[in-house]
Amino acid sequence: MTESLFFFFASLTLLCAIMVVISKNPVFSVIFLILTFFTISAHYILLNAQFLAAVNIIVYAGAIMVLFLFVLMFINTGKNVEGTIKRNVLAKIAGTVAGGLLFTVVVAALKDVTLGHPDPATYESQVGMVENLGKVLFTKYMLPFQLVAVLFLVSMVGAVMIGKRETGEQNF
Amino acid sequence: MDSVLLIYKGIYILAIFGISLLIATYSTYFERKIAAFIQDRVGPNRAGPMGLLQPLADAGKLFFKEEFIPAKANKTLFILGPGIAMLVAAMSSAVIPFGDTLIIGETSFDLIAIDVNIGILYIFGVVSLGVYGLMIGGWASNNKFSLLGAIRAASQNISYELAMGLSLIAVLMLSGSLSLKVIAEQQTGFNWNIWYQPLGFLIFLICAFAETNRTPFDLPESEAELIGGYHTEYSSMKLGMYLFAEYINIFVVSAVMATLYFGAYNFPFMENLRNAFDDPVLGNNVVTIIGVGVMFAKIFAFIFFFMWVRWTLPRFRYDQLMKLGWNILIPLAILNILLTGGGILLYEYFTKG
Numbered sequence: 001m002t003e004s005l006f007f008f009f010a011s012l013t014l015l016c017a018i019m020v021v022i023s024k025n026p027v028f029s030v031i032f033l034i035l036t037f038f039t040i041s042a043h044y045i046l047l048n049a050q051f052l053a054a055v056n057i058i059v060y061a062g063a064i065m066v067l068f069l070f071v072l073m074f075i076n077t078g079k080n081v082e083g084t085i086k087r088n089v090l091a092k093i094a095g096t097v098a099g100g101l102l103f104t105v106v107v108a109a110l111k112d113v114t115l116g117h118p119d120p121a122t123y124e125s126q127v128g129m130v131e132n133l134g135k136v137l138f139t140k141y142m143l144p145f146q147l148v149a150v151l152f153l154v155s156m157v158g159a160v161m162i163g164k165r166e167t168g169e170q171n172f
Numbered sequence: 173m174d175s176v177l178l179i180y181k182g183i184y185i186l187a188i189f190g191i192s193l194l195i196a197t198y199s200t201y202f203e204r205k206i207a208a209f210i211q212d213r214v215g216p217n218r219a220g221p222m223g224l225l226q227p228l229a230d231a232g233k234l235f236f237k238e239e240f241i242p243a244k245a246n247k248t249l250f251i252l253g254p255g256i257a258m259l260v261a262a263m264s265s266a267v268i269p270f271g272d273t274l275i276i277g278e279t280s281f282d283l284i285a286i287d288v289n290i291g292i293l294y295i296f297g298v299v300s301l302g303v304y305g306l307m308i309g310g311w312a313s314n315n316k317f318s319l320l321g322a323i324r325a326a327s328q329n330i331s332y333e334l335a336m337g338l339s340l341i342a343v344l345m346l347s348g349s350l351s352l353k354v355i356a357e358q359q360t361g362f363n364w365n366i367w368y369q370p371l372g373f374l375i376f377l378i379c380a381f382a383e384t385n386r387t388p389f390d391l392p393e394s395e396a397e398l399i400g401g402y403h404t405e406y407s408s409m410k411l412g413m414y415l416f417a418e419y420i421n422i423f424v425v426s427a428v429m430a431t432l433y434f435g436a437y438n439f440p441f442m443e444n445l446r447n448a449f450d451d452p453v454l455g456n457n458v459v460t461i462i463g464v465g466v467m468f469a470k471i472f473a474f475i476f477f478f479m480w481v482r483w484t485l486p487r488f489r490y491d492q493l494m495k496l497g498w499n500i501l502i503p504l505a506i507l508n509i510l511l512t513g514g515g516i517l518l519y520e521y522f523t524k525g
Contacts, residue, residue, distance in 0.1 A: 025246075027246075027249065027308070027311065028249075031308070034304070050288060050289065050290045051290055051293070053290075054290045054293035054294060054296075054297050055293070057297040057300075057301070058293065058296055058297045058300055061297075061300075061301060062296075062297055062300025062301055062333075063300065063330065063333075066300075066303055066304070066307070066326055066329075066330060067330075069304075069307055069308075069311075069326070070307075070323065070326055070327075073307070073311045073319060073322070073323065074323075129289060130289060130290060130350055131289075
């Protein structure tokens with residue numbers, strides 16, 4: 001059951017991810033990317049990491065992709081952008097080389113990867129639940145957690161500074 | 173899970189789905205009746221006794237109207253928009269506990285569709301997806317007013333989601349659990365969260381109005397400036413789906429508020445009532461059934477409140493809306509978290525130390 005579900009979601013994830021790249025309309029790309037996030041969340045649930053699944057949906061599908069869509073709606077109001085992109089041979093060659101290099105890196109990284117084999121007898125299946133995750137974050141990983149919080153604060157202050165009205169600027 | 177429970181869950185999910193659709197349908201009727209009452213009119217009274225068949229007549233009218241798709245609209249997305257709005261609205265009632273457990277024979281039946289330990293995050297995630305229906309529909313219409321309405325909807329929802337999430341954190345600090353079932357169980361009798369979280373509830377209430385695009389925050393569809401906002405180009409049942417999704421959202425957000433702050437299915441003296449019966453099973457079942465009634469009474473009270481506000485208050489201006497969200501509600505919500513944390517520390521200091 002779980003295995004067939006995994007293969008179903010995995011193939012769906014790959015399909016959606018490919019559709020993100022090959023869609024002509026950027027709005028469709030964004031919608032397929034949202035679907036990809038959903039299928040990835042389904043994987044998290046299969047791994048018993050419900051908190052991660054929910055946060056993945058809230059942060060990526062619920063907030064970041066809304067902003068993506070937001071920007072796309074401003075720059076492209078339904079016009080076909082296909083004809084405006086010039087496709088010269090040099091760009092194609094450069095793209096192929098860059099993609100090939102990336103693929104090589106991924107293959108090389110996967111070659112040396114060692115799969116963890118947790119012992120089914122001692123493995124704690126509840127490790128991804130929100131209580132356990134919280135306990136680990138606030139005990140074992142206290143310092144990194146706090147540092148991330150500081151980082152977020154810095155970026156928030158930066159965003160407020162950028163978004164601040166300058167004197168004499170017209171608004172509304 | 174054994175097959176009886178599986179079948180029960182299936183029936184229960186269908187029943188909840190049906191009930192939320194029914195309540196959304198009749199919300200339109202009561203909206204018009206309440207508006208009529210407030211404005212000293214009669215309201216719908218032609219279809220059926222007291223106009224009770226009016227929602228059916230409205231739906232019939234919407235189904236038989238012309239299905240209009242603008243010439244330069246993106247057809248796929250134009251049809252997808254209302255579908256997403258409706259789907260997302262109907263998804264969120266799955267984790268709300270409408271009652272305690274019913275005991276029939278040997279088995280006990282939880283009156284909740286799925287009891288996940290991330291219930292509140294699930295609702296939050298689903299609510300944050302609701303904006304896609306509006307954005308995609310508004311953009312696909314290929315109309316400036318629709319686009320402006322969609323963009324307003326998106327920025328409004330994003331802004332108020334933050335304050336909503338922050339006000340929820342204070343409740344979670346008290347309950348120590350993300351499961352709505354556990355949060356409901358903790359508020360037995362009259363021990364409701366509203367007594368500990370009045371400020372949090374106020375923030376949540378205001379954000380709920382903004383999230384459901386209701387007056388005084390219905391900027392996305394303000395007809396004076398934007399014609400109809402994101403659904404300007406929609407006609408027929410696609411328009412109906414957008415309006416319907418709004419009413420389902422009101423139902424869901426009322427249920428969430430009742431669960432989080434007003435004790436869900438709990439009512440005062442429920443333990444006395446439970447103990448008054450000699451048979452504990454019978455007592456439990458009676459209390460549960462009354463509890464379901466109490467839960468729906470609370471939900472209806474909130475739905476009425478939504479309508480009451482709609483016909484009483486004028487609409488905000490857009491910059492006022494943004495200022496309220498970012499400059500007032502978010503700092504207040506953070507203050508509320510600090511106060512709650514301090515309160516919990518003091519309580520533990522005096523009771524345990």
